[in-house]
Amino acid sequence: MGVIGRDDAGRRWSIGEVAQASGVTVRTLRHYDEIGLLRASERTASEHRRYTERDLRRLYRVRALRALGLSLEEIASVLADSTDDLAAMRGLLTAQLRGLEEHAAHIEQLTRQIRGLLGQIDSGSMPDPDRFMTTLEMIAVFENSFTTEQQEQLAQRRTELGPEAVEAAKTEWSGLVEELLRHVQDGAPVTDPRVQALVGRWDAVGSRFHGAGAGGEQTKAAAQRMWQENSEEIGRSLPWPVDRMRDLVTYLERARQSR
C-alpha cells in the first residue's frame, strides 16, 4: 500500500523540473516562494529547492486560479484555509465576475468610441487635424462634467427626435454656450436675471432630449457619437482657454441651485 498524502515519501523535484512540467518559469516559482504563496517544502543542504507532490498540486491550483484572473493575494487567501471553503471561493468568484462584467462594459464603451472616431476620420469629415484635437479636448471636458446616465438620456431622445430637431438644438446650444461663457467671464452673479434666463433656455433645450424610457443597446453608441459631434460644434464656437468650460459647468450648477 502506498503512503498517500505523506510528504516524506515519493519523488522530489528540482525547481527546473517543476518549471518544465508545469509550464511556468523558474523565476515565477521563485517569486511564489518569495511571497510565500508556494514554498518548496524542503531544501537540500545547499539550499536548493525540493518540491514535493503536494507542492505540485498546489501549484496547479494556483495556476488555474490565476487563469481565472484572480490576484496572487486572493489565491493565497483562498488556499490559506485548506479546509473546505467553497463558500469563500464562491464569494471570490462572484466578485471576480462582477469586476469582469464592469470591465467588459468599459471596454465596450471604448470600442464604440474609437470606432466612432475612426469613422469620422475615414469619412473625411474631419480633414483638419487641429479640429480633431479640439474634438478630443472637448471629449475630455464633457466626460469629466457629465454623468453617464445624463449622456445616455440625451442620446436616446436624440434618436427619437430625428436629425433636424437635433441640428436645431445643437445650433441653439452652441449659441447658449457662447452667451453663458461671456457672463462667466464678466463675473456676472448666478442670480443675474439674464443668466437665469439663459439657464432656463439651456434646460429647455436639454429637456427636449431628456426621457425616461429604457435605453436599448444602441443608446451608448449614439451618445458617444452625439458628444463627438457636439464637441466639434462647440469647439468651433468656443473662445479659449478651454478650462473655462469647467467654470461654465460649475456656474450652471450654481445658477440652478439659486433658482
Place this chain on the structure above:
Amino acid sequence: MGVIGRDDAGRRWSIGEVAQASGVTVRTLRHYDEIGLLRASERTASEHRRYTERDLRRLYRVRALRALGLSLEEIASVLADSTDDLAAMRGLLTAQLRGLEEHAAHIEQLTRQIRGLLGQIDSGSMPDPDRFMTTLEMIAVFENSFTTEQQEQLAQRRTELGPEAVEAAKTEWSGLVEELLRHVQDGAPVTDPRVQALVGRWDAVGSRFHGAGAGGEQTKAAAQRMWQENSEEIGRSLPWPVDRMRDLVTYLERARQSR
C-alpha cells in the same frame, strides 16, 4: 486684438489650479512633467510650475487620449509631431481597437468559465471541496496542453452529438487516460503496438468531436463546460502525481509522430 497663439501673453495657472480645473491630481501633473509628456512651460524664480493656455490644451488632449485607453508613451508619440498626423492617429486607434477586441474576447471567455464554475458550486454537484480543487488542477493542465481551436472544435461536435454520445465518449476517454498513463509509467516506448492501438482509439474518440463547421457564439461556453466536466471525470480516475498529465500529453504527441 488679442495675441492668439502666443504664450508670452495671457494667464498662467499654478499646478493646483490646473488640477482643479481639469480634474486630475497634482501628483499626476507632476508625473506628466517628470516624464516629459506635459511640461509646465514656465517656472517661477522659486521653481513653481506655471502652466500656460497651450499647456492646458495639451493636457486636455492627453486626458482624452488616455480615456481612450492609449498609453502615455503612445500619447507622447502622437502628440510629438504636432503637425498634421491624422494618419498616425488612425493607426494608433486601429491598433488600440484590435487590442480591445482581443481583450474583450478574453474577458468573455473568463466570464463564461467562472459562470460555469459558479453554476457547478450552486447546483450542489460539487459538495467536495477537494474535488473542486482537483477540477481546478485539471483545468490548469489542459489549458496548458491544448490549443483554443482544439477546444472549440471538440465542443462544437459535442453540441451536435447530444448528451448521450458525449457521456459515452467521456467514459471511454477516462479509461483511455488510465491505460495510457500506465504505459507511460512503465516506460513503454511510443512504438509499442499496444500504445499505438490506444492512441488510435484516443484519436477515434476525439475525431467524433472534430468538425470544421463555423462555431457559433455558444461554442466557447460549451467548450469550457465540457472541459470542466471532463476534468472532473479524469480527476477522479487519475493516479497522482498530477505532473504525469504533462508527460502523457508529450507522450501522445510523440506516439502520433512515430505512427
Place this chain on the structure above:
DNA sequence: GCTTGAACCCGCCGTAGCGGGAGGTCCTAG
C-alpha cells in the same frame, strides 16, 4: 579525483501610472 558546463542560489533593478509621505521652501492673508 578533476574539470566543465548546466543548473541553482540570492540580490537587485526594471516595468506603468501614479499614490503618498518626508522634509524643506514659498506665498498670502490677517
Place this chain on the structure above:
DNA sequence: CTAGGACCTCCCGCTACGGCGGGTTCAAGC
C-alpha cells in the same frame, strides 16, 4: 510678523514577475 496652506524635490510603494550579475553546486565525462 506669523501661521497655514500650497508648492518644491526626492524616495518608497504597488503587480507579477523578467532579466541581469556574481557566486555555489551538481552530474557527467575523463
